[in-house]
Amino acid sequence: MGQFRQQPGVNSWTEEVTVELERVCNGEAFRHSKQSARLLRYLVEHSLSGNEEALRERAIGVSLFGRETKYDTNEDSIVRVSAAEVRKRLARHYAEAGEAGPVRLTIPTGSYRVEFQRTGGQPAQAAVKQANWWWLGAAAVVLAAVGASVWAWPKSKVEEFWGPALQDEADVVVSVPHPIVYTFSREVFQRFRGTAASHAQRQIELLTGPPDATIQLKDVVPIQNQYVGLGSAHAISNVAAILAVRKKKYSIKFGGSISFQDIRHGPAVLVGAYANRWTLQLTDDLRFVLADREGAPEIEDRKTGKRWALKGLQPNGRTPEDYVIVSRLFHPKTGKIVIALAGVTQYGTQTAGEFVTDEFLLEEGLKGAPADWKKMNAQFLLHVPVLEGVPGKPEVVERHFW
Secondary structure, X not given: OOOOOOOOOOOHHHHHHHHHHHHHHOOHHHHOOHHHHHHHHHHHHHHHHOOXXXXXXXHXXXXXXXXXXXXXXXOOOHHHHHHHHHHHHHHHHHHHOOOOOOEEEEXXXXXXXXXXXXXXXXXXXXXXXXXXXXXXXXXHHHHHHHHHHHHOOOOOHHHHHHHHHHHOOOOEEEEEOOOOEEEEOHHHHHHHHXXXXXXXXXXXXXXXXXXOOOOOHHHEEEEOXXXXXXXXXXHHXXXXXXXXXXXXXXXXXXHHHOOHHHHHOOOEEEEOXXXXXXXXXXXXXXXXXXXEEOXXXXXXXXXXXXXXXXXXXXXXXXXXXXXXXXXXXXXXXXXXXXXXXXXXXXXXXXXXXXXOXXXXXXXXXXXXXXXXXXXXXXXXXXXXXXXXXXXXXXXXXXXXXX
């Protein structure tokens, strides 16, 4: 939609909203997403005019996304997903914006009506609830001017990235790693505590004792196929949400329960790096690979020989940074899509899950991509800072399409 022009006599409240709308759309959160900015303009316009019919999900789908008049909104969630993206960008804008304007725009969950709030906490003026027919006339002119570009609104980057998996008739298989976890025998806990520790204590309390104390190997108990890392759990949650909202069936398989047959016959998402053997096997001949140097994990560029290591990685897995490889591959024999989300540590795997499900991050990652990238294999090498155990915004270090 074009910029709103105000005719003489339109109240100052409407003018303030218009100024704020332009401030938001020209801000960093919306500047690189024409789709989100266009949807926000549409919602603000019809919220100001009081046109409730235009704010219904089906009406938005028909007007902005080129859907058929009677399309099934339960099967096609494009409006809900796009509105969620706008809400996310609004939150980001107001979190990062410096000086606040006189009006704040919000879209409550479950609604497409924009609410306008004075930044001082005062409620919106009643004037915004009155129909403003000049705005409707202006909207008609703008729609006529942009015509085909509105009807042919392109799919989001998230939809394009996941397109081959969403369009495949087979269920998506999500492969989850099971790292080996170690604990100590009851006798060790009793020796250091001086009394028998309860089962709950052994689960949630750290074992402490003299730093030079010795423990025999028989007292170290390996635990297999019982735990999932936090980074993997975050990634699984993000992937499951993307698939569920688009009503795409999926199954989650843990540890060694996934076979090559699962990958062969349908789309697969491989979560995790060193603890997922399928990630290691299916990506070991790509350009960016998970490597190892004297027992320390790192990433290698097989084309240039360059390596990226975590210099601050501690024995307990804590690190001030992480590197990530996101791979999107068409299996050479079956053509089925395989998406691998591999962080060197848990923080990177969590970031990988966010990268492939976040519209803004994918837009950044796909800058400069070939026009037909959707039909190509791709790898993204990301670097992410970690502050107090929380991964920050990732930076794309390298992109590779083939």
